[in-house]
Amino acid sequence: MTAQLTDLYRRPTFPDMVSRSLQLEPDRVAFITATGEMSYEQLRRLIARIAFAMQDAGVKSGDGVAMVAPNRPEAFATLIAAMSLGARYTPLHPMGSLADHVAVCADAEITTIVADWSRYGEHAAALAADLELRPQVLHIGGGSSSDVLAGPDTDEPIPALARESDIGMLGYTGGTTGRPKGVMLPHRSLVTHLHLALAHWQLPTEIRFLGTTPLTHALAGVVPTVLHQGGSMVLAKGFNPVEFCEAVQRHRITATMLVPSMIYVLLDHLAEHPADLSSLQTILYGSAPMSPDRLEQALDVFGPVFVQFFGQSEAPNSVTALRKEDHDLGRPERLASCGKPHPTLDVAVLNDDDQPCGVGERGEVCVRGPLVMDGYWKQPEVTAETFRNGWLHTGDVGYFDADNFLYLTDRKKDLVISGGFNVYPREVEDAMATHPAVAGAAVIGVPDPKWGEAVMAFVVRTPGATVTPEELIAHVRELKGPVHAPKRLEFMDALPLTGLGKIDKKQLRARFWGDRDRAVN
Numbered sequence: 001m002t003a004q005l006t007d008l009y010r011r012p013t014f015p016d017m018v019s020r021s022l023q024l025e026p027d028r029v030a031f032i033t034a035t036g037e038m039s040y041e042q043l044r045r046l047i048a049r050i051a052f053a054m055q056d057a058g059v060k061s062g063d064g065v066a067m068v069a070p071n072r073p074e075a076f077a078t079l080i081a082a083m084s085l086g087a088r089y090t091p092l093h094p095m096g097s098l099a100d101h102v103a104v105c106a107d108a109e110i111t112t113i114v115a116d117w118s119r120y121g122e123h124a125a126a127l128a129a130d131l132e133l134r135p136q137v138l139h140i141g142g143g144s145s146s147d148v149l150a151g152p153d154t155d156e157p158i159p160a161l162a163r164e165s166d167i168g169m170l171g172y173t174g175g176t177t178g179r180p181k182g183v184m185l186p187h188r189s190l191v192t193h194l195h196l197a198l199a200h201w202q203l204p205t206e207i208r209f210l211g212t213t214p215l216t217h218a219l220a221g222v223v224p225t226v227l228h229q230g231g232s233m234v235l236a237k238g239f240n241p242v243e244f245c246e247a248v249q250r251h252r253i254t255a256t257m258l259v260p261s262m263i264y265v266l267l268d269h270l271a272e273h274p275a276d277l278s279s280l281q282t283i284l285y286g287s288a289p290m291s292p293d294r295l296e297q298a299l300d301v302f303g304p305v306f307v308q309f310f311g312q313s314e315a316p317n318s319v320t321a322l323r324k325e326d327h328d329l330g331r332p333e334r335l336a337s338c339g340k341p342h343p344t345l346d347v348a349v350l351n352d353d354d355q356p357c358g359v360g361e362r363g364e365v366c367v368r369g370p371l372v373m374d375g376y377w378k379q380p381e382v383t384a385e386t387f388r389n390g391w392l393h394t395g396d397v398g399y400f401d402a403d404n405f406l407y408l409t410d411r412k413k414d415l416v417i418s419g420g421f422n423v424y425p426r427e428v429e430d431a432m433a434t435h436p437a438v439a440g441a442a443v444i445g446v447p448d449p450k451w452g453e454a455v456m457a458f459v460v461r462t463p464g465a466t467v468t469p470e471e472l473i474a475h476v477r478e479l480k481g482p483v484h485a486p487k488r489l490e491f492m493d494a495l496p497l498t499g500l501g502k503i504d505k506k507q508l509r510a511r512f513w514g515d516r517d518r519a520v521n
Contacts, residue, residue: 011164013187014224015084017194019044019158021227029232031073032251038073040227046074046149048158051081053151057112057138061086061161064108064170066135068092068101068124068216069116071235074140074149075215076223078114081148083187086162087112088170090182091216095481098123100180102130104172108182108377111135117142164188170377173313173422182377183313190221192370196318196342197225202307203255204281207231210247210256212239213420218287218317222257231255241269248277255282259420260290261451263298270301280305282324286317287420288452289408292335299327310338310406312394313422314373314386319347320406337405338398345369347406349399354389362399362409366391414505416445418453421483425455428486431479432457435472437465442495442503443486446512454487458508460495 012020022030026041038046059065065082067089069075082089090108092101105113105127115124117139124137139147162168169185203209209226211233213219226233234251236243239262247253258266263285270277280302286309298306308322322339341347348356349363357363372392375383386393395413398406416423425443432441440460445453457476461467469489477485496504 011188012191013083013160013162013164013166014168014190014194015047015080015158015162016160017191018047018080018224018227019084019160021224022047025230028230030227031076032232032234033073043073043077044158045153045155047077047081047084048154048156049151050074050078050148051084051159052154052156053148054081054087054112054114054138055085055159056151057136057146057148059085059087059112061166063087063112064090064105064110065112065114066090066092066101066105066108066110067114068094068096068120069114069140070094070119071211071215071219071237072116072140073235075116076220078140078148079215079220080158082114083162083168084159086166088167090170090172091220093216093481093483094120094214095483097479097481098126098130099479100481101127104180104182105131105135106133107180108170108172109133112138114138114140114148116140117147162187164191167374171313181379181382184374184377185316186374188370189316189373192344193221193316193318194224194228196344196371197221197309198228200307200318200321200323200342201225201284201309202282202324203229203231206254208234208251208254210234210236210244210251210253212236212244212262213257213259217420218257221317222284226255239265241266242273245269245273245275245277248279249275252279254279255284256280257284257286259287259452260285260294261288261419263290264294264450264452267294267297267301277302282307284309286310288417289338290452291449292332294449295327295335296329296332299329308339310408311371312396314392314394315345315367315371318342318371319345319367322405326405334405337401337407339406340404341406345371348391349406350391350393354391357399359402360399362397364412365394365396365398365406365408367394368392416443416453416455418445418448418451418455418483418487420452423455423484427480428455428457428476428484431476431484432459432472434479435467435475437461437467438472439463440495442505442508444505444508444512446488446509448487451487455484456488456490456512457486458490458492458495460492 022040022044030043031038065087168187172180310320311317320339346368351363397410398408428443439462442458446456448454496507
């Protein structure tokens with residue numbers, strides 16, 4: 001195919017979609033924060049300015065760029081700017097530890113770290129010093145030559161150097177082997193996610209979206225969806241039920257996204273402190289299964305405004321959707337479903353031989369289509385196993401009912417989803433094992449009314465050790481951050497073992513999950 005025909009059929013990249021959305025309504029408000037408003041045109045110029053500053057600093061196509069920053073418009077602008085240059089963007093979770101960030105940046109071959117100066121300047125310097133590649137550190141608001149915001153304003157358009165097949169995002173998910181996996185999401189996948197979200201999230205006509213989850217998490221995929229429909233994004237520093245209610249009332253918020261544990265906290269808060277949240281027309285929820293009982297309570301409080309999305313890092317956020325009309329109290333069993341697949345994708349429940357399961361028959365949920373990742377960075381064996389027989393094997397166990405609604409019932413992977421965050425027990429167990437008082441540890445997820453699942457550790461102490469649960473929990477928090485720190489810890493004389501000598505986690509779980517139909521919460 002000639003170069004001219006290649007350009008003729010060129011498909012847009014993720015930053016192309018953002019750039020074009022911003023040009024449609026330049027005077028609209030893109031972001032609202034505690035310090036003021038930013039218009040679409042101001043955001044477009046900011047992205048271009050950061051992109052050219054990064055280019056002047058040597059960032060080029062194929063480079064690895066990582067960022068650690070709180071929720072602020074400049075953080076979103078920076079990730080789009082990096083992608084527009086053809087770079088691979090890797091988010092660093094603000095709650096992650098230095099050790100975790102070092103492991104991710106080393107594996108991702110990061111050559112540039114961008115950090116919020118006031119919050120993470122020292123952290124980024126320590127991170128760069130610990131890496132063999134010695135990446136350069138650029139700052140957001142650093143007030144120095146390394147500040148990507150200090151470059152001159154420009155009338156130039158946002159660069160369009162990336163191509164659809166380029167890896168736009170290299171995000172990391174933990175692993176049962178203890179080694180994090182880099183999920184390669186090409187622009188094809190990111191743009192497909194945007195199209196699916198536009199089609200199925202049922203956002204209101206007038207969008208004022210309250211963002212309380214991290215831009216390093218699913219919120220980064222929500223912002224372009226809002227901008228594409230001419231909406232405004234109100235950015236919060238985090239989630240607090242009092243501040244959430246105040247923001248909804250002050251800005252007449254029409255849409256938001258919450259993980260189930262946030263909804264539980266909000267429901268408990270509203271029971272004691274009623275507030276007028278009637279402006280909300282759409283509440284997106286996902287990242288973890290939600291208790292059907294609490295969902296029924298939420299429908300009573302908020303009305304038919306809920307839309308559930310299901311996906312994973314390898315097929316982000318848009319594999320299925322449970323639409324507003326599907327949250328039918330007359331069909332309460334539907335509240336345990338994660339909805340129907342999108343027509344753009346093939347979604348199947350397969351048995352151990354990768355053959356389709358019948359209606360109501362449980363198997364592994366598998367996906368294929370343009371949303372799916374390119375594979376795991378530098379892990380061809382794991383990629384091949386995950387992609388066997390032409391399907392992305394999600395590790396989730398579930399079944400379809402006669403009406404094609406998907407229900408998740410268990411996980412093949414050793415994974416805990418706590419407060420919407422993935423916690424791999426092996427990582428917590430490895431951190432626990434570094435304490436001299438720990439002879440052995442096993443970590444599981446247990447049902448929790450606030451977190452959905454809480455991280456629980458079972459520990460065997462070394463002979464004569466007098467360590468307390470609080471000390472061990474603090475130890476994990478220091479090494480891995482608060483998300484991985486166990487909410488509960490119990491000492492045992494010995495961990496139960498299977499006939500093969502492996503820790504019998506089924507026995508540990510049985511005490512908490514009992515005969516529940518779903519071993520997820």
